[in-house]
Amino acid sequence: MRGAALALLLGGCAPVAAVLDPPLAQLARWESATDAAIAAEAPRCPPGHPACFRLHARRAEACMALAMAARAPGAACPPRSDHLDCAAAGYAAARALRPDPRLAAGEAQAALCLGDLSGHRAATQRAALAAREAGEPLLMARAALALARPPAPPAERCAIARAALPLAPLREAADLARRIALDCEGDPR
Structure with missing residues (x-):
């Protein structure tokens, strides 16, 4: 059935193909959409x-x-x-x-x-x-740093920031992770 729909699409019979195989017809329509x-x-x-x-x-x-x-x-x-x-x-x-x-x-x-x-x-x-x-x-570091923002509890924020330090490939992301981790210095975890 799909082979017939493909042949109809290629042969210019898109309306018939749309009835026989709607997903394939949709995909073909999206080629120029x-x-x-x-x-x-x-x-x-x-x-x-x-x-x-x-x-x-x-x-x-x-x-x-x-x-x-x-x-x-x-x-x-x-x-x-x-x-x-x-x-x-x-x-x-x-x-x-x-x-x-x-x-x-x-x-x-x-x-x-x-x-x-x-x-x-x-x-x-x-x-x-x-x-x-x-x-x-980079995406892992960005996600970890976003999770380390409030309202996350302080202990959770510290653990996430510490875990994000080695993930942060960009200087700015590493600096932010370091600042969050430094806020945790008094945290015994």
């Missing part, structure tokens, strides 16, 4: 369909591109959370189908920005997990 059009259309995937991974990954990238386009020069995050939820959910859905460190890094970045903008600790914890799975030291 803008990021805004892709972000506005949720993937339609039955479980186990081979196009689902690519649909979720492509939508995540489109949402992330739209979110990051609003960043100030040199900023890690945009000033608003527009499209970040879509990006984080898309990366998570694609990673559930096929683990990939690049997708984990995208999810970590989106979740870090969501945590920064919303103040929700759950988003930052999600970012820390995805950053570890991505194996990205």
Whole structure:
């Protein structure tokens, strides 16, 4: 059935292919679509369909591109959370189908920005997990330092900051981790 749908798509019979294999038709439609059009259309995937991974990954990238386009020069995050939820959910859905460190890094970045903008600790914890799975030291350090902010209890903040010191590859991140850790000097842990 999928082979027939692919042949119909390639042969220019997109309406028929859309009926026979909607996910494959959606993927073909997205080949020439803008990021805004892709972000506005949720993937339609039955479980186990081979196009689902690519649909979720492509939508995540489109949402992330739209979110990051609003960043100030040199900023890690945009000033608003527009499209970040879509990006984080898309990366998570694609990673559930096929683990990939690049997708984990995208999810970590989106979740870090969501945590920064919303103040929700759950988003930052999600970012820390995805950053570890991505194996990205900068993202791991950023997530650890974000978790070390109040309202985390002082002992937890100190432990997180100490653990973040070796992860912080940038001078600024290392300086921040060091300052937080220095605040813990009197902490016996």
